Amino acid sequence: xxxxxxxxxxxxxxxxxxxxxxxxxxxxxxxxxxxxxxxxxxxxxxxxxxxxxxxxxxxxxxxxxxxxxxxxxxxxxxxxxxxxxxxxxxxxxxxxxxxxxxxxxxxxxxxxxxxxxxxxxxxxxxxxxxxxxxxxxxxxxxxxxxxxxxxxxxxxxxxxxxxxxxxxxxxxxxxxxxxxxxxxxxxxxxxxxxxxxxxxxxxxxxxxxxxxxxxxxxxxxxxxxxxxxxxxxxxxxxxxxxxxxxxxxxxxxxxxxxxxxxxxxxxxxxxxxxxxxxxxxxxxxxxxxxxxxxxxxxxxxxxxxxxxxxxxxxxxxxxxxxxxxxxxxxxxxxxxxxxxxxxxxxxxxxxxxxxxxxxxxxxxxxxxxxxxxxxxxxxxxxxxxxxxxxxxxxxxxxxxx
Amino acid sequence: xxxxxxxxxxxxxxxxxxxxxxxxxxxxxxxxxxxxxxxxxxxxxxxxxxxxxxxxxxxxxxxxxxxxxxxxxxxxxxxxxxxxxxxxxxxxxxxxxxxxxxxxxxxxxxxxxxxxxxxxxxxxxxxxxxxxxxxxxxxxxxxxxxxxxxxxxxxxxxxxxxxxxxxxxxxxxxxxxxxxxxxxxxxxxxxxxxxxxxxxxxxxxxxxxxxxxxxxxxxxxxxxxxxxxxxxxxxxxxxxxxxxxxxxxxxxxxxxxxxxxxxxxxxxxxxxxxxxxxxxxxxxxxxxxxxxxxxxxxxxxxxxxxxxxxxxxxxxxxxxxxxxxxxxxxxxxxxxxxxxxxxxxxxxxxxxxxxxxxxxxxxxxxxxxxxxxxxxxxxxxxxxxxxxxxxxxxxxxxxxx
Numbered sequence: 001x002x003x004x005x006x007x008x009x010x011x012x013x014x015x016x017x018x019x020x021x022x023x024x025x026x027x028x029x030x031x032x033x034x035x036x037x038x039x040x041x042x043x044x045x046x047x048x049x050x051x052x053x054x055x056x057x058x059x060x061x062x063x064x065x066x067x068x069x070x071x072x073x074x075x076x077x078x079x080x081x082x083x084x085x086x087x088x089x090x091x092x093x094x095x096x097x098x099x100x101x102x103x104x105x106x107x108x109x110x111x112x113x114x115x116x117x118x119x120x121x122x123x124x125x126x127x128x129x130x131x132x133x134x135x136x137x138x139x140x141x142x143x144x145x146x147x148x149x150x151x152x153x154x155x156x157x158x159x160x161x162x163x164x165x166x167x168x169x170x171x172x173x174x175x176x177x178x179x180x181x182x183x184x185x186x187x188x189x190x191x192x193x194x195x196x197x198x199x200x201x202x203x204x205x206x207x208x209x210x211x212x213x214x215x216x217x218x219x220x221x222x223x224x225x226x227x228x229x230x231x232x233x234x235x236x237x238x239x240x241x242x243x244x245x246x247x248x249x250x251x252x253x254x255x256x257x258x259x260x261x262x263x264x265x266x267x268x269x270x271x272x273x274x275x276x277x278x279x280x281x282x283x284x285x286x287x288x289x290x291x292x293x294x295x296x297x298x299x300x301x302x303x304x305x306x307x308x309x310x311x312x313x314x315x316x317x318x319x320x321x322x323x324x325x326x327x328x329x330x331x332x333x334x335x336x337x338x339x340x341x342x343x344x345x346x347x348x349x350x351x352x353x354x355x356x357x358x359x360x361x362x363x364x365x366x367x368x369x370x371x372x373x374x375x376x377x378x379x380x381x382x383x384x385x386x387x388x389x390x391x392x393x394x395x396x397x398x399x400x401x
Numbered sequence: 402x403x404x405x406x407x408x409x410x411x412x413x414x415x416x417x418x419x420x421x422x423x424x425x426x427x428x429x430x431x432x433x434x435x436x437x438x439x440x441x442x443x444x445x446x447x448x449x450x451x452x453x454x455x456x457x458x459x460x461x462x463x464x465x466x467x468x469x470x471x472x473x474x475x476x477x478x479x480x481x482x483x484x485x486x487x488x489x490x491x492x493x494x495x496x497x498x499x500x501x502x503x504x505x506x507x508x509x510x511x512x513x514x515x516x517x518x519x520x521x522x523x524x525x526x527x528x529x530x531x532x533x534x535x536x537x538x539x540x541x542x543x544x545x546x547x548x549x550x551x552x553x554x555x556x557x558x559x560x561x562x563x564x565x566x567x568x569x570x571x572x573x574x575x576x577x578x579x580x581x582x583x584x585x586x587x588x589x590x591x592x593x594x595x596x597x598x599x600x601x602x603x604x605x606x607x608x609x610x611x612x613x614x615x616x617x618x619x620x621x622x623x624x625x626x627x628x629x630x631x632x633x634x635x636x637x638x639x640x641x642x643x644x645x646x647x648x649x650x651x652x653x654x655x656x657x658x659x660x661x662x663x664x665x666x667x668x669x670x671x672x673x674x675x676x677x678x679x680x681x682x683x684x685x686x687x688x689x690x691x692x693x694x695x696x697x698x699x700x701x702x703x704x705x706x707x708x709x710x711x712x713x714x715x716x717x718x719x720x721x722x723x724x725x726x727x728x729x730x731x732x733x734x735x736x737x738x739x740x741x742x743x744x745x746x747x748x749x750x751x752x753x754x755x756x757x758x759x760x761x762x763x764x765x766x767x768x769x770x771x772x773x774x775x776x777x778x779x780x781x782x783x784x785x786x787x788x789x790x791x792x793x794x795x796x797x798x799x800x801x802x
Binding site: 009010011012013014015016017020023026030042044045047048050051052055056059060063067068069070071072073075103104105107108111115116117118119133136137140141173205206207233234235243247248249250251258260261263264266267268270271272273274275276277278279280 | 410411412413414415416417418421424427431443445446448449451452453456457460461464468469470471472473474476504505506508509512516517518519520534537538541542574606607608634635636644648649650651652659661662664665667668669671672673674675676677678679680681
């Protein structure tokens with residue numbers, strides 16, 4: 001009996017599946033996972049900070065109090081929706097439990113909204129540099145992407161954003177923006193840009209996905225309201241997530257949307273995977289209700305700030321004369337721009353050979369630019385490893401600069 | 402500040418989302434959840450049998466042994482894939498770890514395979530009576546459904562199945578069959594039909610999804626190999642699930658597919674929701690490796706058999722002269738056929754009024770027949786409540802028969 005089925009594929013695949021390439025990001029992250037490599041490639045929260053004891057406490061409490069109910073099928077857990085609604089109100093958003101839809105993390109929220117809003121060939125607006133998961137969903141639903149110009153320090157430009165929404169006299173079907181600590185740039189929208197983007201979406205009549213996995217991860221500067229707080233027109237579809245602030249293994253996020261949409265979101269999600277784990281929904285609720293979220297975010301942010309500072313210091317020391325980079329006030333990433341003649345995708349094999357990994361800028365670019373840039377994750381290495389990793393990276397760059 | 406966003410929708414929805422109705426099944430199940438109602442509507446495993454102590458043991462063991470790794474992002478958990486490959490080999494399937502793809506339950510497996518294989522307007526074959534989740538996925542990907550005739554006791558007919566695969570000289574893009582304890586009929590494919598269906602798929606060159614959430618739930622008759630065991634052509638895509646044999650809250654299932662397909666499945670799944678919970682993957686592995694699965698399945702099957710017997714006895718007592726029904730050897734459901742002039746959807750309000758709920762047959766029908774039939778779940782009520790529920794149901798039926 002052969003162990004691996006040896007047959008070649010003999011049946012047709014869908015249009016979408018035929019065009020699938022391997023996931024380059026996943027491959028790069030996997031290469032970075034080799035023990036001899038210091039990887040700045042992933043988007044992982046700090047592994048050594050994950051709240052193990054608190055999660056054990058919450059699991060025990062949930063199983064003791066809820067028993068078998070926590071293991072069965074069930075509706076979205078009402079206390080979790082209530083906690084999220086309260087959290088959104090504290091952030092300045094008009095939000096009741098009827099506006100909160102639970103998902104398997106932010107990625108599933110993106111997929112459900114893509115399915116809700118997009119048809120093949122229709123235009124969608126993304127930031128000129130954006131999270132690859134946003135692009136994947138837009139492509140999976142056949143969208144034609146329009147890139148909205150952004151400033152590396154202050155995020156997308158409202159006037160350019162509005163032009164992209166209305167390009168060729170044909171309104172986009174959806175737009176997506178990461179307001180705080182953008183993946184990949186680390187930039188946050190200035191206070192003035194937030195109401196301006198909500199107003200631009202309202203004038204164009206285009207729904208705006210606000211993808212916000214990072215805003216709690218702020219260690220400097222003032223906390224800002226989300227774009228959703230300025231959403232007088234009911235067009236902003238806000239996405240939150242527990243992956244980066246509690247643990248990815250909870251697989252929990254949420255959408256805040258007009259209550260009218262919730263029955264449709266429920267049906268769309270049912271055919272995707274029915275529901276989120278009743279057990280993990282209760283664990284997240286317990287974690288939030290006990291105040292573990294606040295204390296854990298403080299721990300994370302102290303660690304992240306030290307790691308950002310270590311990375312900034314190492315970059316100044318090693319590449320101060322050669323490169324420029326963003327200085328985020330939170331989140332997981334910063335963005336490095338090298339001299340224009342350098343191609344970070346071409347440099348990658350030499351960097352890996354020298355024991356360091358990153359993601360080349362071109363993978364985040366909606367318009368094919370930024371080949372001379374790269375994304376660095378600083379949250380998932382100690383300051384010592386960060387210093388050593390930047391030294392390895394700089395030696396590869398300086399040979400060619 | 403208004404609590405519920407009052408704005409009507411002002412933006413266009415996708416073609417698919419515009420046609421969404423409320424989920425009738427979900428509404429019926431919700432109605433059945435009222436405390437005064439005895440519900441045979443759901444598809445839930447026995448709530449009182451869920452393995453609470455074993456799951457607590459596994460959670461503690463996983464967190465003690467694996468710590469923060471169980472809370473982070475990560476690749477599909479290798480020991481889980483290995484356990485599943487061994488289980489499939491014990492069932493007679495040529496299967497290595499390279500053939501095993503982890504999903505969030507069987508529903509996500511269906512969605513990923515729908516996305517892999519279907520394009521709008523293309524034909525897909527389903528059993529004339531089939532699980533609603535299969536129909537939802539086929540519709541979500543724009544398929545035109547062809548119904549393959551089935552026998553209520555022995556499942557789909559291979560000759561009729563092959564005709565449906567090749568109807569109008571245009572091969573279907575995919576077919577889907579539930580081999581054991583079909584939802585909704587409770588029927589299992591006879592031993593002879595299994596290789597016959599594999600051979601029909603091979604002659605037509607059509608991939609066959611074998612959706613198998615129930616085969617371990619056998620309390621009578623002999624265990625049979627899955628269709629996949631006869632898959633010489635590499636066309637059978639097998640789906641398994643832990644939801645009905647461990648706990649729905651694990652949200653874990655799997656696909657067994659040709660190894661060539663795995664990179665494509667990985668990319669398709671990445672844009673849906675990245676990955677399954679690292680914690681829950683480890684808990685399921687621990688549960689299986691400790692032998693809890695075998696012992697728990699025995700407990701479940703003893704309870705299910707007593708409940709099926711209670712339902713059969715009550716049906717004989719109350720409706721022996723009026724109705725006929727299937728006698729499954731396992732699973733969660735049986736199928737009742739009433740006199741042809743009765744419409745079980747029209748009867749539903751009176752049944753609910755009388756304190757009993759079920760799912761009308763028409764909701765499972767791919768060809769609009771079976772309006773006089775209904776699906777009963779027997780696994781999630783005690784024998785006493787089953788007897789009382791059937792008494793309530795019979796009194797509504799007998800008034801009109």
